[in-house]
Amino acid sequence: MAQNADNVLDHFDLFRGPEYKEMLENKKKNFENAVPADEVERVREWTKTEEYREKNFAREALTVNPAKACQPLGAVFAAVGFESTLPFVHGSQGCVAYYRSHFSRHFKEPSSCVSSSMTEDAAVFGGLNNMIDGLANSYNMYKPKMISVSTTCMAEVIGDDLNAFIKTAKEKGSVPQEYDVPFAHTPAFVGSHITGYDNVMKGIFEHFWDGKAGTAPKLERQPNETINFIGGFDGYTVGNLREVKRIFSLMNVDYTILGDNSDVWDTPSDGEFRMYDGGTTLEEAANAVHAKATISMQEFCTEKTLPYIQGKGQEVVAFNHPIGVAATDKFLMEISRITGKPIPEELAKERGRLVDAMADSSAHIHGKKFAIYGDPDLTLGLAGFLMELGAEPVHVLSTNGGKTWEKRCNELFASSPFGANCHAYAGRDLWHMRSLLFTEPVDFLIGNTYGKYLDRDTGTPLIRIGFPIFDRHHHHRYPVWGYQGGLNVLVWILDKIFDEIDNNSNVPSKSDYSFDIIR
């Protein structure tokens, strides 16, 4: 017996003891009808081959280990960025349990969201009653200032009409007539979580700007000097939005962050549970129509929202999750151009510090080959930064990236000699990536937590940048935007590179001549 009260062994060590090992071997031998070890090995080797890669890439129907989620997740992400707003997802309740768990596992924070809990009878008769009861309950229990309604695929398949349902619910007195209930249809079988983000953001602006579903006069745009800022679906929203606010303050820019979830997903432990915290106020959301321009940090998260805002007469500018020097330069210069405010010396100094750090460490990154996967904008931002560092983003994959994304990638690759051997893979999944890593190996992989399986299988060290990150803590509190953010990304990459160098040079009398104390 290995267990000991003085030194308690949990799953890490307990099952490595001889009695458990023997037990598990016997289980396999006697009862599992297991595939013989040599056959497992043969197939394992086969999955590493070009032949397997070809078969794998010929897949037309099956998706294995995708790097994307469904629309309503993005809907919830967007909704909690508004002051005291409760996301209300119309459809089956299990979905909401999943979104809440998913966000809580990433941010290590509570994630409040309700469902209209539709079941079989609602599937037959429609979910109107669920909407009527649900809105009344949520409004009374959780006292939100706004309820943002989106849908699960169930409600979409049966064709529930949110506009009509909300209207009826108001007539039945679920919430006051003038109460804000913006809505967006967010079918899970169209697009991905970034599409849901886009739909809800647009839905909220439509609500406030276009007469609250016919219950108020449309807002007349009276242009002012403020700019709107939309971050997009972003696992680093906490750190990033705070960094953007700091930058805008340094520049004296009059700004509104639209969908500011940086506080609600970073509440203090001080004895009080804050179901709501911070967020764009409803007044700000309404007044955002008057802004001079709207900046989107993520083009592919705002494909519908930006043209809609542009239609109101604002200038709109979209970036692709800018990371690093040139991308941040471009971002700041655009802000400066639009607002007429100069970029202050302090930011120029921060820029210089990032360049300084890159120069100090460049030799360790230069020429290294990377594979990247993630949301379309993030992969573009990372690929740009890597090339700036003299690295090659050889495989860039985005399950929810499409043709436009592929085009953007190719333009980016063409802009630098370090992009010469790089390839964008739109709509592919992590099982495709597995084949890529076996057949065209790279030095490092950048992706979310699920990349650890690729790290294990292919031996490509994973640098965790993306969403979700479940198995490392608190990185979402750090920005990746701005020069400071670039520094964070640089350090995360370098830490892994140095760990790898050490891990590969630490065998006494074999390789430890390279186990240098100074690098």
Next chain:
Amino acid sequence: MSLATAEKLEDIKARNKALISEVLEVYPEKTAKRRAKHIGTYEEGKPDCGVKSNIKSIPGVMTIRGCAYAGSKGVVWGPIKDMIHISHGPVGCGQYSWAARRNYYIGTTGIDTFVTMQFTSDFQEKDIVFGGDKKLAKIMDEIQDLFPLNKGITVQSECPIGLIGDDIEAVSKQKSKEYGGKTIVPVRCEGFRGVSQSLGHHIANDAVRDWVFDKSAGKPVPFESSPYDVAIIGDYNIGGDAWSSRILLEEMGLRVIAQWSGDGTIAELEATPKAKLNVLHCYRSMNYISRHMEEKYGIPWVEYNFFGPSKIAESLRRIASHFDDKIKEGAERVIAKYQALMAATIAKYRPRLEGKKVMLFVGGLRPRHVIGAYEDLGMEVVGTGYEFGHNDDYQRTTHYVKDGTLIYDDVTGYEFEKFVEKIQPDLVGSGIKEKYVFQKMGVPFRQMHSWDYSGPYHGYDGFAIFARDMDMAINAPVWKLAKTPWN
């Protein structure tokens, strides 16, 4: 017996009553009336806990429950390691449940084992409009091609499947025939069915009956039967729970021929009708198949509880009572073997945990099963409830809870927060969605679905970890830092 020595039972009951009326006040009248039936105080001597259960959740209240898909794919089928489980429908369901439940297994993932992978048909609009059967058939072909060592396929239906009229049964039968009789199991676990995960368990159990047992009837098993063959039913091997349970059964002389479903295989499912006794841990999720095996194959089943030394010893003896003296002696030998470890564990941790109050809200069996383990450490459970329990769970709960325990079925976010705020327990045990709410409030918390990434908690080896973890949660210095010292 009183709940807390410092408090009078009448006071506790009065407090619960006041607390219940207080939380009900927030609801619109209709909702308050419905919720009132789900909240109560256990009265000693009553046959159940006095609450209604297994009823539809109310829209908009923030239920903690999941869906039938979660019950089938996430709980029952997902851990069967050598089969490929297709999350059939849009991408989300499979994505959010991907590897999140910590069903441990041994195997080469992606080659002969597939638990921590996400296979999805990633439905697009055209699949909704034109139906997904052709796509499903093609997916199965591609699985056969790329994952040739898989031992079977299940189709885990997401909401749209049942709404668009797809015939996944026909596709499954057709493909099974094409692949020479391969086990392919269509599961109708669309998320809108039923009121919680629970129906998903039932549907998944029935799918084993219809698509595994009936099909494999008469197929020879790869081992010689023995009089001591048992199957572990309803242990999902979370953090290795089934392993730290199996070892005890084997040490007492039994032979475990199957694990359902943690670290399980299709071969083990198929062989289970050869068991002499089914030992059932999670009654809620697998009583259906146990009853079926009793009726069809005459296999008796016995519920057991492997949390904490008191219940483990009781359970080992109960299991042994179905066998001869050799096994009965074996049970005593096992109890004796671990006695020193248990005494040392309790000696170390009980003084640090004595008298601490716990509130629980969990799934299948844990709202009652873990109470004994807390009591072994001198702690008391003052409130408990089930996410998706039925009345038979609340009946069974009466054997565990004390007079005056607050009971909340399908608790809402609002209710749970208020209950904890007023009762001020020393520890809350619930899920990831609840964890950070209570930690913000300064209340120590352990996830009691995933063991908070620790475990195992089952068996004697598991109890030592359980004790360590509860101590770690309650006595962490961080809780003293929540308040600013200058106020």
